[in-house]
Amino acid sequence: MAADSIHDDRSGFRQWLDRRTGLDSLLHHALDEPIPGGAKIAYVFGSGLLFLFLSQVITGVFLAMYYVPSADHAHTTVAYITKEVTGGSFLRGIHGYGSSAIIIVLLLHLTQTFLYGSYKGRRELVWLAGCVLLALMLGMAFTGYLLPWDQKAYFATTVGTNILSEVPWVGNALKKLLRGGTEMGTLTLSRFFVLHVFLIPAFIFAFVAMHVYSFRRAGAAGPVTEDPASPKLRAEPFYPKQLVMDMGFAVLIIVALGFLAYFWPTELGPKADPADTQFLPRPEWYYVPVFQYLKYWHGSTAVLGILVIPGILGLLLVGLPFLDRSMERRPWKRPISVGLFTIILLGLGALGFTNHREDMRNPGVAAQLKIQHEDTLQFMKAKFEPELSGGSLVAQNMALANPEATKGKAIFEREACNACHGDNGIGTAAAPKLIGVGSKYNATNLEALLHIPTQKMRQGGMPPVELKEDEMKVLISYLQSLK
Amino acid sequence: MSEAVSESPRGTQPESSDRRSFLAGLLAAGSAAVGALLAVPLLRFTLHPVLARTTEKSWSDVGNVDEFQNLEAPVKKLVTIEQRDGWRKTITEKPVYVSKDAKGELIVLSAVCTHLGCTVPWVEQEKKFICPCHLGTFSPDGRLLAGPPPRDMDRLETMIEDGVLKTQYQFFRQLTRNKEELA
Numbered sequence: 001m002a003a004d005s006i007h008d009d010r011s012g013f014r015q016w017l018d019r020r021t022g023l024d025s026l027l028h029h030a031l032d033e034p035i036p037g038g039a040k041i042a043y044v045f046g047s048g049l050l051f052l053f054l055s056q057v058i059t060g061v062f063l064a065m066y067y068v069p070s071a072d073h074a075h076t077t078v079a080y081i082t083k084e085v086t087g088g089s090f091l092r093g094i095h096g097y098g099s100s101a102i103i104i105v106l107l108l109h110l111t112q113t114f115l116y117g118s119y120k121g122r123r124e125l126v127w128l129a130g131c132v133l134l135a136l137m138l139g140m141a142f143t144g145y146l147l148p149w150d151q152k153a154y155f156a157t158t159v160g161t162n163i164l165s166e167v168p169w170v171g172n173a174l175k176k177l178l179r180g181g182t183e184m185g186t187l188t189l190s191r192f193f194v195l196h197v198f199l200i201p202a203f204i205f206a207f208v209a210m211h212v213y214s215f216r217r218a219g220a221a222g223p224v225t226e227d228p229a230s231p232k233l234r235a236e237p238f239y240p241k242q243l244v245m246d247m248g249f250a251v252l253i254i255v256a257l258g259f260l261a262y263f264w265p266t267e268l269g270p271k272a273d274p275a276d277t278q279f280l281p282r283p284e285w286y287y288v289p290v291f292q293y294l295k296y297w298h299g300s301t302a303v304l305g306i307l308v309i310p311g312i313l314g315l316l317l318v319g320l321p322f323l324d325r326s327m328e329r330r331p332w333k334r335p336i337s338v339g340l341f342t343i344i345l346l347g348l349g350a351l352g353f354t355n356h357r358e359d360m361r362n363p364g365v366a367a368q369l370k371i372q373h374e375d376t377l378q379f380m381k382a383k384f385e386p387e388l389s390g391g392s393l394v395a396q397n398m399a400l401a402n403p404e405a406t407k408g409k410a411i412f413e414r415e416a417c418n419a420c421h422g423d424n425g426i427g428t429a430a431a432p433k434l435i436g437v438g439s440k441y442n443a444t445n446l447e448a449l450l451h452i453p454t455q456k457m458r459q460g461g462m463p464p465v466e467l468k469e470d471e472m473k474v475l476i477s478y479l480q481s482l483k
Numbered sequence: 484m485s486e487a488v489s490e491s492p493r494g495t496q497p498e499s500s501d502r503r504s505f506l507a508g509l510l511a512a513g514s515a516a517v518g519a520l521l522a523v524p525l526l527r528f529t530l531h532p533v534l535a536r537t538t539e540k541s542w543s544d545v546g547n548v549d550e551f552q553n554l555e556a557p558v559k560k561l562v563t564i565e566q567r568d569g570w571r572k573t574i575t576e577k578p579v580y581v582s583k584d585a586k587g588e589l590i591v592l593s594a595v596c597t598h599l600g601c602t603v604p605w606v607e608q609e610k611k612f613i614c615p616c617h618l619g620t621f622s623p624d625g626r627l628l629a630g631p632p633p634r635d636m637d638r639l640e641t642m643i644e645d646g647v648l649k650t651q652y653q654f655f656r657q658l659t660r661n662k663e664e665l666a
Contacts, residue, residue, distance in 0.1 A: 058521060058525070062525050062528055065528075065529065066570070068623050076571075083526055084570070086531040087524035087525075087527040087528040088531070091528055093623050240507060243510060244509055247509075247510055247514070248513065251516060254521070386570055388571070388572060389572065391573060391575070392572070392573050392575065393575040414659060416604045419602040419604055419616065420601055423575075423576055423577065424575075424576065426575070428602070429601075429657075
């Protein structure tokens with residue numbers, strides 16, 4: 001290894017470690033990456049994305065410490081994170097704004113690569129891995145959006161998954177597969193959670209590795225005047241100048257995220273209410289252009305708009321390094337591809353703007369969106385309300401709406417059944433709980449057991465219960481009410 | 484870090500070592516800033532259940548003081564207690580007895596037997612608390628009279644606010660000679 005012969009002045013530990021790990025040469029390889037034409041601010045976006053992804057992984061792992069992926073608890077746990085846990089709102093903000101930041105920096109990275117023609121000259125695999133990463137990141141944004149299980153998450157995802165049913169032949173099957181059923185529900189949430197937390201991140205790690213590896217094999221492309229296949233400009237190593245710029249960008253990102261998360265906490269609306277027929281779903285800003293675009297296609301043309309056109313555009317994007325084989329990198333010499341790219345970007349922007357304008361011009365829509373926003377703000381201000389657990393008093397009182405059961409409860413207490421079986425039949429160390437006993441035995445069986453307990457029951461200290469017929473009847477109806 | 488790459492690779496421009504160490508310092512400062520900005524909230528976030536006082540004991544109403552003024556024998560009351568467990572809460576009713584001590588002051592006794600945790604009923608005919616499980620017997624003010632329990636019935640903390648007797652319901656370890664609070 002070259003590093004060994006150069007650095008004999010390294011500390012003993014450093015040498016020890018390097019002989020076993022090859023860390024120094026690895027570091028050399030990472031830091032000495034030659035950049036033709038020298039460091040540039042324009043090159044910071046790739047490492048900015050890597051930094052953002054790691055920040056998402058770290059904050060995501062920590063958020064999972066309090067989150068429960070179930071339709072029953074998801075919203076409560078996110079509210080708990082936001083309103084109760086120290087720094088919870090801030091971390092959720094970093095994660096939430098981080099997802100938007102990834103989309104922005106992705107666009108910048110894509111635009112820079114495109115305008116600089118950096119996909120040219122044996123860089124097809126770099127580009128392909130990048131395209132897969134773009135899709136995976138959009139998948140992360142889509143799946144993560146549902147997890148708080150608030151109104152906007154629920155309804156935006158309902159619309160998002162409905163689009164799948166436009167796919168010919170297999171559309172409905174696909175939608176069912178993704179939702180885990182015909183309707184959105186707790187299985188949908190579990191699926192989205194697994195995709196968001198396990199599957200897609202695993203693929204992202206793999207494709208980041210491919211992207212970076214194939215990038216390093218091809219080498220940095222340098223400025224637009226550089227020959228992409230065999231660079232001629234004098235190269236500067238990645239360390240220190242480019243690394244300092246990359247680091248500066250990372251600091252800028254995290255400070256911006258911290259600032260946003262601190263002063264404008266990521267919103268959490270009221271819990272999803274599938275019965276709400278008023279709610280107007282609006283996706284997160286980066287999906288708004290798609291949302292608006294889909295409005296123009298319905299009926300028989302839907303397949304064209306939803307599958308064919310996006311499919312062609314997707315193929316054009318993925319196939320770019322295969323279709324555009326010229327070595328010309330200067331954007332002003334590539335009017336067709338640059339023009340098309342600009343038109344698509346402007347088109348997306350225009351769609352987003354149109355959606356906003358339409359929403360504001362329609363008084364009904366504007367009013368409803370305002371109400372939704374106010375509901376969200378009100379929910380954010382409200383104190384955290386812990387979730388009532390299953391064995392709670394309220395549930396028991398509901399069971400006692402039956403007057404017979406109420407009388408039975410008095411007998412339960414008079415006969416000191418609660419001494420061993422606990423108040424409300426919750427059980428003690430001395431005797432088992434009676435909650436749910438009504439689903440195990442019917443009234444006749446219960447009465448028989450009370451008159452003549454089994455051998456096992458008697459060994460445990462259960463005496464035979466002798467009561468008047470009407471008293472026995474209400475006691476049994478109380479036992480059956482224990483759920 | 485800076486020594487590790489003091490040699491420039493072939494075909495690259497050499498940097499002066501002063502400038503390199505300045506930049507290395509800048510990098511170190513940058514990493515520290517980014518690290519701290521993430522690490523501090525992460526640490527506080529993780530330590531929340533350890534540091535935040537989420538399991539504060541709360542006062543439950545037992546009843547109006549008036550109704551206990553002419554107490555002849557201990558009366559059973561159900562107090563509603565709310566137990567918090569992170570983002571969930573459980574509301575349960577626990578039986579307690581309101582009684583008077585030797586000096587005639589109101590006391591509140593936990594109905595949980597100090598022996599094995601059965602609920603102790605007041606037996607009016609005997610004027611005693613008699614646990615049905617193993618026949619531990621206690622006086623009206625909760626003193627141990629006979630049987631296997633290791634100590635008197637547990638007294639709960641009380642206070643009177645606006646004419647309402649309140650208590651702090653707690654659980655205590657069973658089978659120990661001294662009253663030990665359970666979290």
